[in-house]
Amino acid sequence: MESLKRTRIVEILGEKMAITAGTKVNLKGWVRTKRGNKSVAFIALNDGSIIHNIQIVVDLSVFDEQTMKLITTGSCISVNGVLVESPGQGQAFEVQASEIEVYGTADAETYPLQKKGHTLEFLREIAHLRPRTNTFGAVLRIRHAMSFAVHKFFNDRGFYYLHTPIITGSDAEGAGAMFRVTTLDAKNPPLTPSGEVDFTNDFFGKPTNLTVSGQLEGELGALALSNVYTFGPTFRAEKSYTPRHLAEFWMIEPEMAFYDINDNMDLAEEFLKYLVNYALDNCMADLEFLNKMYDNELIERLRFVTGNAFQRLDYTEAIDILMASGQKFEYPVDWGTDLQSEHERYMVEKHFKKPVILTNYPKEIKAFYMKQNDDNRTVRAMDVLFPRIGEIIGGSQREENLEKLTNRINELGIPEKDMWWYIDTRRFGTAPHSGFGLGFERLILFVTGMANIRDVIPFPRTTQNADF
RNA sequence: UCCUCCUUAGCUCAGUUGGUUAGAGCAUCUGACUGUUAAUCAGAGGGUCGCUAGUUCAAGUCUAGCAGGGGGAGCCA
Secondary structure (H helix, E strand, C coil): CCCCCECCHHHHHCCCCCCCCCCEEEEEEEEEEEEECCCEEEEEEECCCCCCCEEEEEECCCCCHHHHHHCCCCCEEEEEEEEEECCCCCCCEEEEEEEEEEEECCCCCCCCCCCCCCCHHHHHHCCCCHHHCHHHHHHHHHHHHHHHHHHHHHHHCCCEECCCCCEECCCCCCCCCCCEECCCCCCCCCECCCCCECHHHCCCCCCEEECCCCHHHHHHHHHHHCEEEEEEEEECCCCCCCCCCCCEEEEEEEEEECCCHHHHHHHHHHHHHHHHHHHHHHCHHHHHHHHHHCCCCHHHHHHHHHHCCCEEEEHHHHHHHHHHCCCCCCCCCCCCCCCCHHHHHHHHHHHCCCCEEEEEEEHHHCCCCECECCCCCEEEEEEEEECCCEEEEEEEEECCCHHHHHHHHHHCCCCHHHHHHHHHHHHCCCCCEEEEEEEHHHHHHHHHCCCCHHHCCCCCCECCECCC
């Protein structure tokens, strides 16, 4: 077979259309379908570079039957041929094959993917093959684009990417149940005289866990580099059975010195709009597919979010609106308790019909590090609530006052000795600062219109499921 | 952890008040067709009805338990 430099299908069918008709090309990819008759076969070939398949036209008088039999749905082939304008309907270009090499066959009896649609539930059972579907190709390309856009957004604004640890020795974040990290023998761990597990003999000499947040370390970075962000995996051992939770997920946490809560909200809103705009500008072919197949209002919703200001209001105002709404809620509305999902949904989807940023929550329902207001009962927290997915961002201005911070830590019974390094920042050159956390998969849910978070990460980790 | 729904062919589903040999579409295999677009047409093969126990003359269908999955709640991002 003649050796030619491989062309990716996106170079032919993408917006740039870098290759013109008449060019001899080599294409490599996976067969989606083959159809035809005795004299001609049509192969729909996809290489993952773009959602569209390219049509390979095979003149059967030139190719032997043996080779053609090997080319089935799921097989991998390399094709040399000439790019021509297609005489058929349905595609502008096609490739007239001159040589074909079969890299890998796919037994038609046992290959699980068909050209017909599958349920997302079935595809989760074959997560090793689902990237070969249109849906997961689209989701994974968008996921990549959003990941790149996160770094571009912060880099363009002078933020530094700070790598916070995955293994942590403090369990004071209070963000949820943690996964223990240990090298001790689970069947026969060393014990202290009182019968407890003796972690002094463990790898780190003390109990350690997978991180639930990089925020506390992010603050250390912000109080030196001014503006930093983390973007890494985080872990929650909570047994959550919902389409919005994973045990392992990716989180983006910017942390900014000299930002107050309003600067923080401005950044969060600008950030989300930037990401959605980036998808609209760079992923339209994939978005159109998802819009057509899963969510007819997807693109409209994305445009709406980028074109309208988020509604900002106090927790207390939200309570008033909910009380006056006349709506029947399963859970009563009551100042001092956290808003339930149904309350958040009402605010976002019914009352304001746009993204909402809620601020100044009661201090009892928020974390210890949030800046206390002068009213002595609320803190400068902010939650960004999105339609369909609820809380997409949670953040706050941080308490920079040493005395107020340590008082709160003691009130909540958090062991101060574990937090000495965090408290030290308030002792030495403290500064007003703020930050927030964006759940990356929740962003991808919103941008793709997918309904289940297990379908926007390649290999989801949930309770009782760590396959692949 | 709680509530609720689902589990029948490789996939997506039908299956009536419990009644004889469990069906369809797609996929697969065989054949037909000179340009197809989820190609079409003809034929064939393919089932421990999630598992276990029970009720009954008789269970895919009713009951209980278990397993797996979906949705909702809680926890949160």
